[in-house]
Amino acid sequence: MGASQQEQGPLRVALLGCGVVGSEVARLLTQQSADLASRVGAPLELVGIAVRDASAPRPLAASVDRSLLTEDAEGLVARADIVIEVMGGIEPARTLLLRAIESGAAVVTANKALLAEDGPTLYKAADTAGVDIYFEAAVAGAIPIVRPVRESLAGDSVRRILGIVNGTTNYVLDQMASTGMSFDDAVKQAQDLGYAEADPTADVEGFDAAAKAAILASLAFHTRVSLEDVAREGITRITADDVAWAAQTGHVIKLLAIAESVTGDDGAHGVSVRVHPALVPLTHPLAGVRGAFNAVFVEADAAGELMFYGRGAGGAPTASAVLGDVVSAARHRVLGGKGPEESTYAALPILPASTAVTRYQVRLAVDDRPGVLAQVAQVLASKGVSIEAVRQPSEPSVPGADGAEDDGSTGVAHLVITTHAAAEAALAATVDAIAVLEPVQEITSVLRVEGA
Numbered sequence: 001m002g003a004s005q006q007e008q009g010p011l012r013v014a015l016l017g018c019g020v021v022g023s024e025v026a027r028l029l030t031q032q033s034a035d036l037a038s039r040v041g042a043p044l045e046l047v048g049i050a051v052r053d054a055s056a057p058r059p060l061a062a063s064v065d066r067s068l069l070t071e072d073a074e075g076l077v078a079r080a081d082i083v084i085e086v087m088g089g090i091e092p093a094r095t096l097l098l099r100a101i102e103s104g105a106a107v108v109t110a111n112k113a114l115l116a117e118d119g120p121t122l123y124k125a126a127d128t129a130g131v132d133i134y135f136e137a138a139v140a141g142a143i144p145i146v147r148p149v150r151e152s153l154a155g156d157s158v159r160r161i162l163g164i165v166n167g168t169t170n171y172v173l174d175q176m177a178s179t180g181m182s183f184d185d186a187v188k189q190a191q192d193l194g195y196a197e198a199d200p201t202a203d204v205e206g207f208d209a210a211a212k213a214a215i216l217a218s219l220a221f222h223t224r225v226s227l228e229d230v231a232r233e234g235i236t237r238i239t240a241d242d243v244a245w246a247a248q249t250g251h252v253i254k255l256l257a258i259a260e261s262v263t264g265d266d267g268a269h270g271v272s273v274r275v276h277p278a279l280v281p282l283t284h285p286l287a288g289v290r291g292a293f294n295a296v297f298v299e300a301d302a303a304g305e306l307m308f309y310g311r312g313a314g315g316a317p318t319a320s321a322v323l324g325d326v327v328s329a330a331r332h333r334v335l336g337g338k339g340p341e342e343s344t345y346a347a348l349p350i351l352p353a354s355t356a357v358t359r360y361q362v363r364l365a366v367d368d369r370p371g372v373l374a375q376v377a378q379v380l381a382s383k384g385v386s387i388e389a390v391r392q393p394s395e396p397s398v399p400g401a402d403g404a405e406d407d408g409s410t411g412v413a414h415l416v417i418t419t420h421a422a423a424e425a426a427l428a429a430t431v432d433a434i435a436v437l438e439p440v441q442e443i444t445s446v447l448r449v450e451g452a
């Protein structure tokens with residue numbers, strides 16, 4: 001340790017929350033205190049941990065000094081140089097962070113729900129107070145993605161971000177595909193492993209991924225994007241049948257977050273942000289992202305394609321990102337300087353997700369007789385939707401299914417139609433028209449296909 005470091009008094013760190021992430025942050029702050037002090041140039045002193053119930057059993061936090069636990073979050077914030085918020089939810093997290101900022105503390109948060117709902121209030125308060133606000137853990141857990149987009153790519157022009165940014169849904173879809181596990185059992189496992197949000201609805205309905213997409217889009221396109229700007233669909237309608245058919249046709253289903261630069265019908269340039277399940281070809285790198293891992297593709301004008309991959313959820317991986325931010329903020333306290341401020345100069349319009357043109361896969365059950373395919377193809381042609389491929393694969397075996405439809409005696413054939421890139425409205429009109437054809441028994445699924 002150098003002379004100037006020895007002169008620097010400890011920086012007081014307040015931790016708000018001691019759950020899956022907070023307990024790991026506390027552990028790392030304690031166990032790595034000597035290294036952290038050397039990296040920062042001053043000791044980091046954990047002065048308290050705010051929790052709802054200080055007397056509750058904490059199996060996750062066995063190594064944490066219980067005397068640090070407090071139910072007085074406001075009092076704790078008032079005596080800190082750096083406040084780490086890992087309690088989640090909108091309130092009291094927002095008020096506590098604003099209090100911290102107003103009192104001159106730097107803040108680090110993993111709270112994507114809060115940032116996607118009201119980040120600008122926090123960013124503005126931090127700018128006014130001249131303090132840092134860091135949030136690497138809020139998007140894709142341990143993966144460095146906020147900093148690369150916000151800082152490393154600040155000299156480039158991002159065109160598109162395509163990513164798997166929710167560990168829970170990726171885990172659930174992966175378990176369904178690889179082991180045939182039921183949706184509910186897989187969600188339960190993701191909860192037990194510490195991947196899921198306090199209310200896993202946020203994961204499976206796509207709110208968590210949408211919040212992350214909003215944060216990334218704001219940074220990438222220098223434009224304020226909030227949760228309500230994101231078109232969102234979760235994975236609750238994905239069935240074991242869909243998963244099995246995806247494999248049968250050389251795909252895997254992933255919940256994707258996509259933020260891209262688009263041009264509207266009137267020629268206006270804007271940003272479109274969407275989260276939805278999509279078929280990804282098995283040959284695409286995103287198809288190989290298993291379990292709770294995340295991956296984010298970034299396409300930029302000069303840099304070309306970049307891919308960021310790693311653990312997107314879980315206590316220790318998320319704590320890694322939190323600690324990185326804490327070190328950055330702490331260094332500024334010691335050495336001077338400040339992290340980046342919100343950049344919204346481009347203020348691009350947010351265009352509807354329907355502006356995005358993608359390939360689709362339509363799966364339908366039809367009467368198994370000659371001429372049906374021609375009728376279906378005729379509808380596609382009449383709506384101006386171009387066919388890339390039509391297949392009539394044999395029915396996959398679906399774990400747990402009774403196989404009643406596929407015994408060959410029901411006169412059902414399954415058609416899988418992949419389109420070339422089509423507008424959402426044209427595709428919807430096409431599907432409606434196909435559905436009423438006499439030999440069509442059912443449109444079993446319509447999914448976007450993403451990735452080359």
Ligand SMILES: NC(=O)C1=CN([C@@H]2O[C@H](COP(=O)(O)OP(=O)(O)OC[C@H]3O[C@@H](n4cnc5c(N)ncnc54)[C@H](O)[C@@H]3O)[C@@H](O)[C@H]2O)C=CC1
Pocket residue numbers: 016017018019020021022050051052053073085086087088089091092110111112113137138141194195196197198312313314315318
């Ligand atoms: N679990 C994960 O894999 C990841 C979580 N995050 C984010 O990190 C944050 C925390 O997540 P988890 O640790 O999983 O949650 P958790 O539910 O395991 O822990 C939350 C902690 O905050 C405390 N808390 C909640 N409300 C409080 C209040 N009003 N007053 C005092 N204490 C309160 C609870 O007592 C608990 O100790 C959330 O914003 C979450 O979205 C981000 C990335 C990954």
Ligand SMILES: N[C@@H](CC=O)C(=O)O
Pocket residue numbers: 138140141165166167168169195196197203208312313314
């Ligand atoms: N619930 C989230 C946790 C990390 O952000 C997820 O599953 O990805």
Ligand code: NA
Pocket residue numbers: 136137138139140141142143144145146321
């Ligand atoms: Na991250």
